[in-house]
Amino acid sequence: MSERKKIFICSPFRGDMTGNSVRAAGYCRRAYEEGCLPIAPHLLFPQFLDEGNLKERADGISMGLELLMECDEIWVFGEPTEGMEQEIWFAVEHGIHVWFRDGKGEKEA
Template sequence: MRKKVFICSPFRGDMEGNARRAAAYSRMACEQGFLPIAPHILFPQFLNEGIEEERRLGIAMGMELLALCDEVWVFGDATEGMAAEIASATEQGKKIIFKETEGM
């Protein structure tokens, strides 16, 4: 069984660029033998980030996935959403690893 890692990285703002970077972080985790979980690149495929109710639903579902993960990998400066994910991971006693983003 692969260890599940939650990819915690920015999404809002430059959503297209941030989604590309999150995909690269996910690939890196996969190549290292982990199972990456990156809901912020999956859920916008069917939820509208611009509709607050749908955004909240995406965040809530992401938190459910976070609870299933073994570790949380944090990339970049923490946004408000990332801070909530980090706080939840901390409360659950998850291992949190802050990763370098230089050259990615």
């Protein structure tokens, strides 16, 4: 068994949580189809954390950053939100490769 590249999926969640979850699942599918292992905390943590509770939201972001430390790359989809910006800056500070992917082309950070 070969080890797959671990990809942290960074995309909007707040606002249209249902639509954003569907889009995030699609981004995960894209990573999977490219032979990668997608990591999307914003699809998992809302299953048991309350996004409206400030402490639980902060805990979710913190746990997501712990997962990000184990990833090879972060793929950013959509216009960065406040939470996404935290993930992007964390990746940059820790030397994790950042790709901005939007379907119209890609660029590295």
